[in-house]
Amino acid sequence: MSSVNEKVVYMDNNATTMIAPEVVDAMMPFLTNLYGNPSSMHTFGGQVGQAVSEAREKVADMLGAEPEEITFTSCGTESDSTAILSALRTFPEKRHVVTTRVEHPAVKSLCDNLETLTGHKYRVTRLKVDGEGMIDMAEYEAVLTDDTAIVSIMWANNETGNIYPVEKMAAMANERGILFHTDAVQAVGKIPIDLKTLDIDFLSLSGHKIHAPKGVGVLYIKRGTLFVPFLTGGHQEHGRRGGTENVASIVGLGMACELASEKMEEENTRVRQLRDKLEEGLLSGISKSRLNGHKTARLPNTSNISFEFVEGEAILLHMNRHKICASSGSACTSGSLEPSHVLRAMGVPFTAAHGSIRFSLSVYNREEEVDYIIEKMPAIIELLRKMSPFWQGN
Amino acid sequence: MWEYTDKVQQHFLNPQNVGEVENASGTGDVGSLACGDALKLTLKVDVNDIITEAKFKTFGCASAIASSSVLTEMVIGMSIDKAANITNEDIADALGGLPKEKMHCSVMGREALEAAIADYRGLILPMAAGEVVCECFGVTDLEVIRAINESNLRSIEEITNFTKAGGGCGKCEDKLREILRDTVGGKSEISSPGTKPKKMTALQKIKKIEDVLEREVRPGLRKDGGDIELIDVDGDFITVSLRGACKSCKKSQTTIKEYVERKLRELVLDSLIVEEEN
Numbered sequence: 001m002s003s004v005n006e007k008v009v010y011m012d013n014n015a016t017t018m019i020a021p022e023v024v025d026a027m028m029p030f031l032t033n034l035y036g037n038p039s040s041m042h043t044f045g046g047q048v049g050q051a052v053s054e055a056r057e058k059v060a061d062m063l064g065a066e067p068e069e070i071t072f073t074s075c076g077t078e079s080d081s082t083a084i085l086s087a088l089r090t091f092p093e094k095r096h097v098v099t100t101r102v103e104h105p106a107v108k109s110l111c112d113n114l115e116t117l118t119g120h121k122y123r124v125t126r127l128k129v130d131g132e133g134m135i136d137m138a139e140y141e142a143v144l145t146d147d148t149a150i151v152s153i154m155w156a157n158n159e160t161g162n163i164y165p166v167e168k169m170a171a172m173a174n175e176r177g178i179l180f181h182t183d184a185v186q187a188v189g190k191i192p193i194d195l196k197t198l199d200i201d202f203l204s205l206s207g208h209k210i211h212a213p214k215g216v217g218v219l220y221i222k223r224g225t226l227f228v229p230f231l232t233g234g235h236q237e238h239g240r241r242g243g244t245e246n247v248a249s250i251v252g253l254g255m256a257c258e259l260a261s262e263k264m265e266e267e268n269t270r271v272r273q274l275r276d277k278l279e280e281g282l283l284s285g286i287s288k289s290r291l292n293g294h295k296t297a298r299l300p301n302t303s304n305i306s307f308e309f310v311e312g313e314a315i316l317l318h319m320n321r322h323k324i325c326a327s328s329g330s331a332c333t334s335g336s337l338e339p340s341h342v343l344r345a346m347g348v349p350f351t352a353a354h355g356s357i358r359f360s361l362s363v364y365n366r367e368e369e370v371d372y373i374i375e376k377m378p379a380i381i382e383l384l385r386k387m388s389p390f391w392q393g394n
Numbered sequence: 395m396w397e398y399t400d401k402v403q404q405h406f407l408n409p410q411n412v413g414e415v416e417n418a419s420g421t422g423d424v425g426s427l428a429c430g431d432a433l434k435l436t437l438k439v440d441v442n443d444i445i446t447e448a449k450f451k452t453f454g455c456a457s458a459i460a461s462s463s464v465l466t467e468m469v470i471g472m473s474i475d476k477a478a479n480i481t482n483e484d485i486a487d488a489l490g491g492l493p494k495e496k497m498h499c500s501v502m503g504r505e506a507l508e509a510a511i512a513d514y515r516g517l518i519l520p521m522a523a524g525e526v527v528c529e530c531f532g533v534t535d536l537e538v539i540r541a542i543n544e545s546n547l548r549s550i551e552e553i554t555n556f557t558k559a560g561g562g563c564g565k566c567e568d569k570l571r572e573i574l575r576d577t578v579g580g581k582s583e584i585s586s587p588g589t590k591p592k593k594m595t596a597l598q599k600i601k602k603i604e605d606v607l608e609r610e611v612r613p614g615l616r617k618d619g620g621d622i623e624l625i626d627v628d629g630d631f632i633t634v635s636l637r638g639a640c641k642s643c644k645k646s647q648t649t650i651k652e653y654v655e656r657k658l659r660e661l662v663l664d665s666l667i668v669e670e671e672n
Contacts, residue, residue: 119630119667313455331430337561350428387412389434389451
């Protein structure tokens, strides 16, 4: 175990990922010699423009899209805002947005602001989820109206890993002339996506979740979908997003997408097996622990487990001592005083919500790391439970 | 990641006096699972009113555990009278300080100590009285007032950091603002002269809007040969109609948003939205 112990055991890949070495190599020329502006007329800049085009093709290939449907942005949050606000500007007479109660803050806060900052000019419907975090399709169908401008539903949830049936939901929206956006930041690279066969109008992805650097994202805009830019300025990105391109990161993202396609199978076999081993090891090794999320309709890399009667921040700091990195949905880690809105929407009892830990793996994780966590966790939980006034023993 | 002092980390990783004193002379049980932190403090007190033993059990984050641990160290060997004077600031100071968002952990320590002492003395805590202001965390007005006075709080945010009140659904914000105003007197009012009364009846709002349009908006428009008429007020939505030269002006939308809406937001209510009649 000493080899593992000397460096961090990183199981927080839904927060961010390691930049793949191949990605760093691909980026280096654009951080050194090839500093030209892709929009320039000279060959020196033009060759950089060529690299951006190639990256665009690689992103498109991974998504089953056309290069012209890919717009580079600065992050997933920018992509989300751009898509939703574009839909509202495209249909100024429509004042209704449909989303879920479990969205990432990038969509959640924007929707909250659409109501409050505009004095309730817009109406937002947030779909409920059940105890396993899933949506009721009958409720979804019932809330779509002529006034609905856009539906924004995440492809996969960042906290639980739950996968939502966006293919079907997009088709239902499309039938009614409603635009459909999906925040696919967690789904991309982990499950196969083929957009050409789907009715999804907008899709957001983020580079740093798939082993590219932070500060680069993509908005997929389906060909033929009306679009109003969010950042206006120069004619970059075919006039869809002003601002000089973050060339090195875009090139890195292209490489990351190529790698993700190559490793998709490994993600869904080896990584899934590691995740399952970790999950089973913790649930069986620690009493009063429970899985948050859907058992099967879930990303292959994510496991959200609650350890009852103990608090998440305290667990994380003890894990930190053993150099294990993960996240928690507890109140104390979020900086707010209430546990995660996702767990609360699912009705996870307070005894468990405060003690939730999210483990998220990547292709860079190894089996001995999983074994190491299974070995260390029971003692941490036991230590904290001994201190807890609510713990009555098993 | 929180920036905890070495002292906090030390008490968190190696907490002192964990457990429950057998046949305790006094027990203080505060907080709850729903709130995210709870502390059970048990004390042994000798015939001379000296605390000889103190133990804790805590459910909560690192700073809650550290606050409990340091508190037990502080009170052991202390007389009950002296222990009764320990404030939450004393607990935070003993830890070399706490992040401001975590000050409520030190408050929880002080509350548990107070409850344990009251239990020892056979008293009923005055805190049990008072009216619950924050339903999410079960905080009473007396607790809020006490925190305001003891820790010199001057904003809603500070009240939340120290007592948790207002940290949930946020519905009690108006009540907290009222308590803050009443408790610190004119001080908070003076510090924010721009505060506009939030609650207005529909009639008051319409009158105020008319008044502002007449005094602040019309003179400017009339200079350019235009005018404005108030058509409707529906909640925060104000419908107006531009007249005369303004009506055909290409910049009418700009006039409404940049000029009329801005004036009304500044002088009446900052949530108002002004739209032109179709």
